[in-house]
Amino acid sequence: APLKRCKWQDEACIRAQAQTYFRAFKNGIPERQVPPLDPMELGTMRIESGGHSDSLNFRLLMTQAKMHGMSDTVVVKSMKGFHGDLTTPLKLTMVIESPDLEVHAKYDVDGKLLILPIVSKGDIVIKLQGVSARSRILVEPVKRNDGHSYLNITDFKTVSKLKSGSFDLNNLFSENTELRESTLRVLNQEWDALAADVQPAINEACGRTFRAILQSLWQDIPYDEFFEDN
Numbered sequence: 001a002p003l004k005r006c007k008w009q010d011e012a013c014i015r016a017q018a019q020t021y022f023r024a025f026k027n028g029i030p031e032r033q034v035p036p037l038d039p040m041e042l043g044t045m046r047i048e049s050g051g052h053s054d055s056l057n058f059r060l061l062m063t064q065a066k067m068h069g070m071s072d073t074v075v076v077k078s079m080k081g082f083h084g085d086l087t088t089p090l091k092l093t094m095v096i097e098s099p100d101l102e103v104h105a106k107y108d109v110d111g112k113l114l115i116l117p118i119v120s121k122g123d124i125v126i127k128l129q130g131v132s133a134r135s136r137i138l139v140e141p142v143k144r145n146d147g148h149s150y151l152n153i154t155d156f157k158t159v160s161k162l163k164s165g166s167f168d169l170n171n172l173f174s175e176n177t178e179l180r181e182s183t184l185r186v187l188n189q190e191w192d193a194l195a196a197d198v199q200p201a202i203n204e205a206c207g208r209t210f211r212a213i214l215q216s217l218w219q220d221i222p223y224d225e226f227f228e229d230n
Contacts, residue, residue: 008082008227018094019076026071034216035209038071042103042205049111053193055186058111060198062124065105067206073098081137086149086223092137101128103202107169113183122171126198130163133203135210141223148222156211158203165191 002024006013028036035041042065049058074096081092107124111117135158141149166188173179187194 005228008084015076015079018079022074035213039066039068040070040209045201047197047201050197052196053190055114061108062105067103069101086141090139094135096133098131101131120172125168128162128165133160151218151223153211153215156207158207160203
């Protein structure tokens with residue numbers, strides 16, 4: 001196995017193992033039902049513009065959404081919060097950064113840009129640049145009949161910051177390339193306003209999938225076997 005055991009106080013070792021996981025388990029661990037990291041399934045996202053821009057008003061449905069680039073580009077900056085007391089919950093924090101990630105999905109949009117009605121469906125690509133994400137993971141050790149304690153995630157929240165981003169929607173005004181290009185240009189000039197609506201939905205979807213990945217990983221490994229004996 002590419003992962004090695006650390007002492008629970010050894011944050012540098014734990015961070016390095018988390019980094020190794022991102023690189024080595026791109027496809028997940030199918031025999032243990034651990035979902036893939038790349039592309040990472042985000043499922044369905046519903047996004048409504050929340051009044052962050054006067055020129056934009058829309059409802060966007062994204063389905064079959066997947067995040068690309070997690071395995072190759074993510075740098076784990078920290079993974080903290082483990083301790084040796086199996087009677088108390090753990091508050092873990094994970095901080096990751098990536099220069100470039102992409103969300104690919106099917107889209108269905110209904111709304112207005114300036115005075116232009118936009119009603120369309122097709123494929124969407126959202127490019128995210130300079131991503132920094134912090135996840136707070138609350139975990140409870142649960143003792144099972146075998147006498148060992150296993151980790152159960154009770155809460156998982158992710159917040160993120162982006163330097164920039166852009167949207168590409170194919171099939172927008174399909175017969176009119178010029179209108180499509182100019183609309184996308186205006187749309188991408190409004191990135192900050194759009195990101196205020198889109199980012200929380202992506203954070204939530206990523207958090208959901210990360211939680212499923214970690215929970216599947218921890219399902220069969222007793223917590224006391226994670227670490228070297230101190």
